[in-house]
Amino acid sequence: MENILEVKNLCKKYKEFELKNVNIILPKGMIMGFIGENGAGKTTTIKAILGIARDYTGEIKLFGLDNRKDDKKIKENIGVVLDDMFFPEILTPNDINSIMKNIYKNWDSKLYFKYLTDFALPNNKAIKTLSKGMRKKLEIVTAISHHPQLLILDEPTAGLDPVARSEVIDLFQSFIQNEECSIFLSSHITTDLEHVADYITFINNGNIILSKTREELLEDYGIVKCSKEEFEKINKKDFIKYKKSKYEYEILVENRKAFNKKYDIDTIDKITLEELMVLMIRGEK
Amino acid sequence: MLGFIKKDLLMIKSNIKILAILLIIYVVMAFQGQMDLSFLLPFISVMIMMSTFSYDSYNKWDAYVISLPDGRKNSVKAKYLSTIILIIITTIIITILSFTISYAKTNMIDFENIVGTIFGSLFATVLLQSFIYPTIYKFGPEKARIVLMTIIFCIAIIGGFIIQYVDFSPIIKILNFIETYWIIVFLIAMVVILYISYKISEKIYDKKQM
Numbered sequence: 217m218e219n220i221l222e223v224k225n226l227c228k229k230y231k232e233f234e235l236k237n238v239n240i241i242l243p244k245g246m247i248m249g250f251i252g253e254n255g256a257g258k259t260t261t262i263k264a265i266l267g268i269a270r271d272y273t274g275e276i277k278l279f280g281l282d283n284r285k286d287d288k289k290i291k292e293n294i295g296v297v298l299d300d301m302f303f304p305e306i307l308t309p310n311d312i313n314s315i316m317k318n319i320y321k322n323w324d325s326k327l328y329f330k331y332l333t334d335f336a337l338p339n340n341k342a343i344k345t346l347s348k349g350m351r352k353k354l355e356i357v358t359a360i361s362h363h364p365q366l367l368i369l370d371e372p373t374a375g376l377d378p379v380a381r382s383e384v385i386d387l388f389q390s391f392i393q394n395e396e397c398s399i400f401l402s403s404h405i406t407t408d409l410e411h412v413a414d415y416i417t418f419i420n421n422g423n424i425i426l427s428k429t430r431e432e433l434l435e436d437y438g439i440v441k442c443s444k445e446e447f448e449k450i451n452k453k454d455f456i457k458y459k460k461s462k463y464e465y466e467i468l469v470e471n472r473k474a475f476n477k478k479y480d481i482d483t484i485d486k487i488t489l490e491e492l493m494v495l496m497i498r499g500e501k
Numbered sequence: 502m503l504g505f506i507k508k509d510l511l512m513i514k515s516n517i518k519i520l521a522i523l524l525i526i527y528v529v530m531a532f533q534g535q536m537d538l539s540f541l542l543p544f545i546s547v548m549i550m551m552s553t554f555s556y557d558s559y560n561k562w563d564a565y566v567i568s569l570p571d572g573r574k575n576s577v578k579a580k581y582l583s584t585i586i587l588i589i590i591t592t593i594i595i596t597i598l599s600f601t602i603s604y605a606k607t608n609m610i611d612f613e614n615i616v617g618t619i620f621g622s623l624f625a626t627v628l629l630q631s632f633i634y635p636t637i638y639k640f641g642p643e644k645a646r647i648v649l650m651t652i653i654f655c656i657a658i659i660g661g662f663i664i665q666y667v668d669f670s671p672i673i674k675i676l677n678f679i680e681t682y683w684i685i686v687f688l689i690a691m692v693v694i695l696y697i698s699y700k701i702s703e704k705i706y707d708k709k710q711m
Contacts, residue, residue: 268567268711288570296568303565304512304556311511318504319569342515368568 220398226274245395249409250402252419258402295359305344320362328361348375369401406489438472441483457499468495505579539618543626554642564711631698638705
């Protein structure tokens with residue numbers, strides 16, 4: 217399978233934070249969810265992929281092209297939504313159209329205005345007058361109106377109400393119908409990713425600590441809930457992390473079926489991405 | 502490139518009502534002889550462009566623009582080209598208004614005096630903006646204001662010292678020479694100053710961490 221995005225050994229050092237050997241591979245036609253807590257390195261990774269952050273080491277390839285050498289060619293083919301970074305807010309959606317048609321070769325004004333209508337976005341109102349949700353929708357519409365092959369989205373559903381989030385997710389899914397297209401999106405709203413992502417990559421404190429398919433994670437991984445006595449009988453090698461609550465132990469296991477065969481504990485549930493995140497970050501070993 | 506220039510021009514356009522009101526007030530004041538319109542040139546163009554920098558910074562446009570094709574390469578260039586377009590437009594408007602006011606007040610146009618004053622203002626505008634832009638790219642529009650005020654304060658003190666103790670006769674000789682060819686000399690000087698400023702800004706922007 218051809219890869220649309222490849223990040224190899226990406227390192228980037230700040231005074232108080234460091235990306236350490238980040239490796240990401242996104243095959244064509246797939247959606248990758250990029251999760252991690254605030255300050256884990258999601259935005260820094262995205263900024264490095266886009267060439268916004270400088271002075272990093274490692275190799276980043278998009279569409280098989282080096283992001284430093286083939287910058288223009290790459291950017292013609294990607295659509296971007298960045299957290300809190302956009303057009304100056306005194307401009308209107310109409311202004312954005314007249315600017316973008318002079319920036320992207322493939323800018324599709326007809327498609328852009330169709331999306332504006334579909335999302336009930338006004339053409340002539342300044343961005344500053346739009347609600348946070350409407351603004352986010354405008355950012356997404358702007359990112360997809362030049363027929364990009366790859367969408368790179370940093371928190372695209374943040375600030376949207378459930379209805380708007382569902383609309384946006386439908387849009388992502390229709391975008392991915394074309395098997396040439398892929399999406400790399402970071403999000404705190406892990407339930408959205410459970411619906412759409414084919415791959416989940418988890419970054420913590422600048423390290424990629426997990427990168428698997430959604431099926432592997434949601435089907436194989438499990439959360440075991442047991443008493444102190446039961447916990448003490450479990451071999452440390454058989455779980456990833458555990459968290460002690462007031463009445464029980466929550467244990468993250470990599471293969472719930474194998475665990476179930478080995479131990480006589482009944483409460484083994486499928487895990488949600490949110491539980492996974494919390495246990496991976498706050499859990500102990 | 503055109504898209505990036507358009508962005509700045511559309512931002513200016515969205516403030517057009519405020520600018521029109523300001524212009525009307527100044528024209529009335531000029532009619533009453535309370536001020537010279539040529540001073541508007543540096544004031545208006547610097548003020549307008551500073552506001553575009555502030556909006557860019559507030560919405561983190563400088564980072565977003567890099568995600569667009571040729572964004573890093575064209576962003577600074579577009580800002581300078583938009584500035585040149587703005588200066589040309591404001592110079593034309595102010596020249597026409599100055600001629601009209603001069604004719605309305607005296608029934609004749611004091612061509613030489615008006616062109617001289619406007620050219621002086623034009624030079625001051627280019628000089629000011631050439632100095633301000635690299636400062637903004639380096640420190641951001643908010644910090645740049647403080648840095649600029651500090652620098653202007655220092656220049657005033659050093660300038661005062663120089664005026665008292667330096668012999669100006671060689672400079673006066675140069676100025677006498679310039680008087681003959683002043684338009685050409687000023688035009689070349691403006692282009693050179695603006696180009697140097699652009700190159701400095703481009704270098705600062707290229708190395709900037711967003």
